[in-house]
Amino acid sequence: xxxxxxxxxxxxxxxxxxxxxxxxxxxxxxxxxxxxxxxxxxxxxxxxxxxxxxxxxxxxxxxxxxxxxxxxxxxxxxxxxxxxxxxxxxxxxxxxxxxxxxxxxxxxxxxxxxxxxxxxxxxxxxxxxxxxxxxxxxxxxxxxxxxxxxxxxxxxxxxxxxxxxxxxxxxxxxxxxxxxxxxxxxxxxxxxxx
Amino acid sequence: xxxxxxxxxxxxxxxxxxxxxxxxxxxxxxxxxxxxxxxxxxxxxxxxxxxxxxxxxxxxxxxxxxxxxxxxxxxxxxxxxxxxxxxxxxxxxxxxxxxxxxxxxxxxxxxxxxxxxxxxxxx
Numbered sequence: 674x675x676x677x678x679x680x681x682x683x684x685x686x687x688x689x690x691x692x693x694x695x696x697x698x699x700x701x702x703x704x705x706x707x708x709x710x711x712x713x714x715x716x717x718x719x720x721x722x723x724x725x726x727x728x729x730x731x732x733x734x735x736x737x738x739x740x741x742x743x744x745x746x747x748x749x750x751x752x753x754x755x756x757x758x759x760x761x762x763x764x765x766x767x768x769x770x771x772x773x774x775x776x777x778x779x780x781x782x783x784x785x786x787x788x789x790x791x792x793x794x795x796x797x798x799x800x801x802x803x804x805x806x807x808x809x810x811x812x813x814x815x816x817x818x819x820x821x822x823x824x825x826x827x828x829x830x831x832x833x834x835x836x837x838x839x840x841x842x843x844x845x846x847x848x849x850x851x852x853x854x855x856x857x858x859x860x861x862x863x864x865x866x867x
Numbered sequence: 868x869x870x871x872x873x874x875x876x877x878x879x880x881x882x883x884x885x886x887x888x889x890x891x892x893x894x895x896x897x898x899x900x901x902x903x904x905x906x907x908x909x910x911x912x913x914x915x916x917x918x919x920x921x922x923x924x925x926x927x928x929x930x931x932x933x934x935x936x937x938x939x940x941x942x943x944x945x946x947x948x949x950x951x952x953x954x955x956x957x958x959x960x961x962x963x964x965x966x967x968x969x970x971x972x973x974x975x976x977x978x979x980x981x982x983x984x985x986x987x988x989x990x
Contacts, residue, residue: 701891708890712882720880733882737890738897803876826874853872 689753696744708737711754714827715761721822722765722815732768736760751836755829759837762819769815805863809856820845821852957985 695703715736720729736757747756810818820838823829831849835842956964 701894704890704894705887708882708887712886713880716880716882726880729880730883730886734886734890734893738893741894803878806872806874806877821872822874825871826877853870856872 690749693744693747693749693753696740699741704737704740707740707753707757711757712737714754715757718758718761718819718822718827719765721810722762722819723768724811728768732761732764735764751833755833755836758823758829758833762816762837765819766816802860805860806856808863809859812855812859813852817848817852821849821856824849 692703692706696707712733716729716733719732719736720726723729723732739760740757743760810821813821816838820834823834823837824831829837831842831845834845834849838845
């Protein structure tokens with residue numbers, strides 16, 4: 674059964690508490706609803722952290738496979754989406770740590786992006802900003818990059834971020850501020866020299 | 868928020884078409900393996916039974932042990948022998964012993980140390 678096959682009337686009426694209850698009972702339909710609502714967000718967050726499409730897809734599947742078991746320990750104190758983000762961040766961090774070449778990965782991806790940027794500047798000048806932004810984001814550690822993505826692209830509250838990353842709200846705000854400055858400075862510098 | 872970085876130009880991914888099917892397949896495979904795991908005794912579920920069983924054993928032993936000890940008979944009954952002080956003590960000790968409590972004095976009547984020690988050593 675595809676997630677889209679789920680009866681339309683149930684999509685609208687099943688709120689999070691009901692979905693959570695069904696998930697705890699092992700309902701595949703509830704999991705399908707969760708997939709439909711959050712899989713794209715999970716995938717993009719994983720992609721922002723890992724900067725690899727295939728690995729991001731693996732993380733997406735890993736996260737949803739572990740949901741039926743992990744949900745048994747979830748007390749519903751936060752939104753399901755926030756909880757999924759936390760699972761995703763943890764899974765990505767574990768993956769990065771297991772690879773033990775976090776920095777090498779960053780540099781490797783940076784090189785790829787540099788090549789892409791150089792290649793596309795000649796042909797597609799208007800797309801340069803997006804590519805440069807990718808390069809600017811790559812300057813940040815994976816965790817901070819994902820935090821900035823969740824705040825500015827997914828519009829999560831600082832409170833949710835504090836819960837996902839298990840750190841005080843003040844620390845989250847400071848990190849976000851520093852990250853934005855770093856990315857902006859990088860973009861400004863590149864444009865000035867461009 | 869004006870301070871936000873504009874990510875709208877960045878690529879936004881959507882899950883591959885077969886990703887959900889793969890998730891379902893993995894979940895099905897896990898549930899298919901679940902009955903085999905169910906046959907293995909879940910040790911954790913026994914943890915709560917251990918104190919209960921120990922209590923039961925203790926109570927049983929408390930009830931049964933006295934009955935068992937009653938049944939056990941000593942092969943040779945222990946006999947005691949009463950030895951009269953008259954037959955073993957020296958005359959000084961006997962006179963001191965017989966005069967205990969007969970004196971009108973409030974002072975303690977003590978046996979001379981050397982006599983007492985010699986009696987104890989002799990015994």
